[in-house]
Amino acid sequence: MGRVLSREEGGVGGTEFELTDTDFRFIQWFMHKHAGIYFSDRKRTMVYGRISRQLRRLGLRRFADYKLLIEQDSEERVGFINCLTTNKTQFFREYHHFEFLENVMLKEWSKQGVSNLNFWSAGCSTGEEPYSFVASLYSKGAFSTFEQIQIYATDLDTKVLSHATHGIYSDDAISSIPPKYLQPCFFKGKGSQLGNIKVAKGLQQSINFQQLNLLDEWNWQEPFDLISCRNVMIYFDKPTQEKLIKRFCQQLKPHGILLLGHSESIGSCSDLFKHLGKTIYIKQ
Ligand SMILES: C[S@@+](CC[C@H](N)C(=O)[O-])C[C@H]1O[C@@H](n2cnc3c(N)ncnc32)[C@H](O)[C@@H]1O
Structure with a gap:
């Protein structure tokens, strides 16, 4: 489609609908x-x-x-x-974040004697991100190491959340799931679900999906060990981004981890977090 002309511009003709x-x-x-x-x-x-x-x-x-x-x-x-809303997502997007979780943070939390893990996937879209977190945790035996693992996954968009809650994905999704997670964490559908995959039930139960507008008040009971807000703030203006980064900081445990998308940063809030590289931040 070419440029959409408005009525004021005298150019509604040629477009199907009027948007002034x-x-x-x-x-x-x-x-x-x-x-x-x-x-x-x-x-x-x-x-x-x-x-x-x-x-x-x-x-x-x-x-x-x-x-x-x-x-x-x-x-x-x-x-x-x-x-x-723009809901583009995929399993294990920005894989270095999952490598960091598996190779660095799980060992660190274990060394510190942490017993419960509490994560928040903020702006989870159709669910690939939180399901990748549980698959990643499962693959490293975290469900045996830690007493309780809870992942909250929230989005503003009710339609994508409904998809996320069902946890059923088409065949195309498989290509972005590294094989080591596929077999233990996902089921291949049969009959009418042939070609689809579904996240294993036990893993799905550790995710709590909720509708939440990030601009609204949050009523979290416990602080988080890790907050992932990736490829969400890119759509917000600078003041909104800054406000959110400060609120994420308050919502994290001491030395909690904040993950952002590849083109996002904490901007002027550099006194609150230390940058560990590859858009991984640790609360100061
Ligand atoms: C591009 S997706 C990113 C999904 C996933 N985090 C990833 O990186 O693959 C951005 C998501 O942010 C959600 N979003 C946008 N504005 C929001 C807001 N004010 N509150 C909560 N979610 C929001 C959109 O609905 C969308 O699903």
């Missing part, structure tokens, strides 16, 4: 206010594409009519936010 400058400003404001997500003007075509699917489903021609629905109907509002 005012509409786009509303979307920018709404997503920033409710999800922390910032859409620059360059994202307009992408936004148009995603909104189009919603308008087509509802038989609407103008975003302005959809806006009325969003304002009145909370379910439609959730669908609107869901359609504008």
